[in-house]
Amino acid sequence: MNQSLIEDLRRIASYAVTRLLMLFITVTIGVYLTIWIANMGGKLDELREVQIRDQTAEAVRADPSFFSLPSDEQQQLVEQQVQLEIKRLRLDEPFINRSIDYLWQGMILDLGRAENMSSDSGSRQVRDIIVERLPPTLLLFGTANIIIFVTSILAALALSRRYGSPADRAIIALAPTSAAPSWFYGIFLILIFAFIIPVLPAGGMVERPPPEDKLLYALSVLEHMLLPLLAMFIGAIFVSIYQWRTFFLIHSSEDYVEMARAKGLPGHLIEQRYILRPALPPIITAFALTLIQLWNGAIILEQVFNWPGLGTLTFQAIGLRDTPVILATVVIYAYLLALTVFLLDIVYMILDPRVRLQGNN
């Protein structure tokens, strides 16, 4: 017994390392592709060069100490400074060299200073900006995901016990409403609860100015979270319940469940041991997959609710063409996705009894 446990752990560890390596390579390739897209295959650098030239020329022209210089000397000075700046940003090298640099910096999230953006605390370090925006996103989407997941599983179990009931029919009828994304319901919710009956804030994360008191601050955040949470809840809950209910129904028509019933086991025991236990790996998979989808949808929902998270940051960074920040957000997304996939793999492996069976053979 003990030996087989060690064997299991060894297998899990070696599997984990292989998976981690694979995922790391995957993330690297993904990030590198993004670097190319974000720089328009190097074309963005030409734009930046023009921008540098304009700014330098403007600076030299506006500086009173250069007023007395003849215009060709001014021209020379501008050219000199432009070349220096180009050297500093290494724009004179082929893009491929810099792209490798970007990749390395991106992967270790050491992207230096943002070009145009700054964090709310005033720092221009990309890392500070990201670190500031990550918690709101995790808070909102983590909470929403857990609420949706737990509610839908419980509701689905309850419905699968008496399918065909009016509640069950209602869920089937309502499932197609999940075709609309959460931001779509968000707009309706803002319309109703922020404008027609103004009881909740239309956007943002905390009231302005933020309350000093910790408790009041938390309450204010909670108040601002209600509408986006509700939007995500409405957008996902019905289809989620529907799918789980169908899933449980299929599982509860298995022979071994019939057998358990025939033995006269009580309902909750059947659910725990014969329906939920074998269904656990797919449930975990589905949970992780919805997580991935939610990361993707975050950018629009955050934009609609003006939530100061990663999604809004991505959007702002793209608008300002701030390559380091764009890159950093994509890297963070990629890492979050990879982490989700990795955890999924590991949990799956621990939960799936076949892994242990294979080990014993």
Added chain:
Amino acid sequence: MTKYLRLVSRYPSAAAGIAIITTLIVMSVLTIIAIPYSKAIDMWRGGEQWQDNPINASPAWSNWFRDKKLPRTIKVASNPADIVETEIGGVRRALVPIEFEYNYDGFPSEVNLFINTDSEGPQPFARITWHTPDGREILISGRALRPNERISISQDRGLERRLGAIPHVALFKATNSDLALRGRYRAEVEVLLFDPNATVTAQLLSYGRVHGIAGTDHRRRDLVIAMLWGTPIALAFGLVAAVGTTITTLIIAAIGVWFGGRVDATIQRITEVNMILPLIPILVMVGTLYSTSIWLMLALVVGLGIFSSGIKQYRAMLLPIRESSYIEAARAYGAGNRRIIMRYMVPPVLPVLIPGFVSLIPAYVFLEASLAVLGLGDPVLPTWGKVMNDALSQGALYHGYYYWVLGPALLLMLTGLGFAMLGYTLDRIFNPRLRQI
């Protein structure tokens, strides 16, 4: 086929879905016939052609639900027969009356007066008065006229100060209530002409607060154009994206399954990289940096969707087919790889994919809308998402222009529901295990 039709008709939600989809398709076809593509783009570009429309007017039918009726746009031109001319010492005095019936309780959104004169020599001079149904006379302005004079009564600050309220409200307000006074109004333009041959015509434009079936936006454009043209665009985008991704993914999965080994492994690895790439940030990035053309977005969605997570699911379906005896038979008669993949492996899986495919369409319709709401809509085409984006960026909810958001939202919802309802039912029909439940 008839068997499936009969099955579908047993599910009311599928019937409703089909009805909605058919309506949308008919609407699209009629729209494309009635308003050709180039004309739609031209109309949506806005400008002069919409100058007679009010800004941000609600749909006309919203009046049914109101106690206090809001006005439509009233456009009255002077009648040449009503013009009274008198001559005093070489100067002609033309009295141009403009009369109209006003049967609303709300106030107009804007009132403009246009006076056209063709006179040479000294500029004609006009004195404009306003006569309310209860007999009050209000002096609006006296001024020299250019040949095509546009008098923005609503923007006349002097008049506003004199009347103590915004002109288009003060001119229509009843003395004893806060509502507009119903009845016959008369604007009188008295013009002094110094050229004996000159003629004068005048036109009064009282912009309403309701307009058409869908209302108007901040650039006076009739939203009906966007509502109508949004339909074929949304359907085309959803359909092409869903077909494109489903078919290509299926073929890629079939190639992987058929060749196996390294090809299969490569495909799986690409799929994993692709799953890491965040779709919407990439679309936003390309939209901001390159172009927001809807066709580019479509190509990108299909391109990034080829190696989607669906490959794993399709592989599971294709693996048993690969081992089946008819494939062996095909091989025996000497069928090539391509023939086997395209003729024998892909077709049997297609029906199983239909429910998922139908449910995929609304996802792409909403994706297009999402991009537009982020401000990355196609630069020239009128789409539902772009209308919503305009509305949200103009603070439509804050100002109470709910129709502006609700119109496109309703159509989006209808499209989404139509396809989703059909998709779910098809899923239950094609998936035998679900049918028993």
